[in-house]
Amino acid sequence: MLDSQLCPPRVGVRQRPPVFWTAERNTMAGDVNAEQDRARRFRDAALPYLDDAYALARYLMRNSADAEDAVQECYLRALRHFDSYRGPAMKPWLLAILRNVCNAEFARRGKQEIAPGSPDDAATAEEVPMWQEPQSSPEAVLLREQDGTTIRRLIAELPPAFREAIVLREVNDLSYQEIAAVSGVPVGTVMSRLARARAMLRSAWNAAARPTTQTATGTRS
Numbered sequence: 001m002l003d004s005q006l007c008p009p010r011v012g013v014r015q016r017p018p019v020f021w022t023a024e025r026n027t028m029a030g031d032v033n034a035e036q037d038r039a040r041r042f043r044d045a046a047l048p049y050l051d052d053a054y055a056l057a058r059y060l061m062r063n064s065a066d067a068e069d070a071v072q073e074c075y076l077r078a079l080r081h082f083d084s085y086r087g088p089a090m091k092p093w094l095l096a097i098l099r100n101v102c103n104a105e106f107a108r109r110g111k112q113e114i115a116p117g118s119p120d121d122a123a124t125a126e127e128v129p130m131w132q133e134p135q136s137s138p139e140a141v142l143l144r145e146q147d148g149t150t151i152r153r154l155i156a157e158l159p160p161a162f163r164e165a166i167v168l169r170e171v172n173d174l175s176y177q178e179i180a181a182v183s184g185v186p187v188g189t190v191m192s193r194l195a196r197a198r199a200m201l202r203s204a205w206n207a208a209a210r211p212t213t214q215t216a217t218g219t220r221s
Contacts, residue, residue: 042082046075049091052172053098059167060102062156070105074098092178095168099182154204162197169194 053074057067074097078085085093155163168179179190 038082039079042079045082045090046078046094049094050075052091053094055171056095056164056167057098057102059152059155059163059171060099060160061105066105070098070101073101077101089178091172092174092181095172095174096182096184099164150208151205154201154208157204158197158200162193162200165190165193166197166201 050071053071054067057070057074058064061067061070074094077097078094087093155166158166164183165179168174168182169176174182176187176190176194179194180187183190
């Protein structure tokens, strides 16, 4: 039978396709369908968090073009490893990959931007109660109600670890546990960084607003 399949077809006789050709074609079609289904599932799961990923990348990279490159690389890596994804929730998983992408880029450039925890990270952890996450911090109100350009600039000027923590909390709306998973640090360290980041942001905001207040006072007098 194999010889007849490999021989040229006889004139006027309709030949059936070789069995191994048919099997190979079916296998290829199955692979294509499986890949398309995988891409669709990934798209449905990951695309809703594209804006969140870009927001974090924009603060970490502090450059829109670099942020776009980082997000693209993040999504390519996430798609590559999507079959092995078993949790946690998609959003923290994506942001953890994005953070690794940004760290890799800083390492390539020969500098460390996203710093590890400092020895005194735990010093202020008790400023935020472990059993309660504030529903609306003053910084979240500032982000919603005040001049967005000024707030983004002040956040961008925070030290890397504190900038990351406050963006993950106030912009990406992650819980303490999710931030800890993304950053690879204990929850207490997350709480400490948030407390210090909020204090630094309040001070920076007050300092930025002070000249305007003084000018207005001087004008009235």
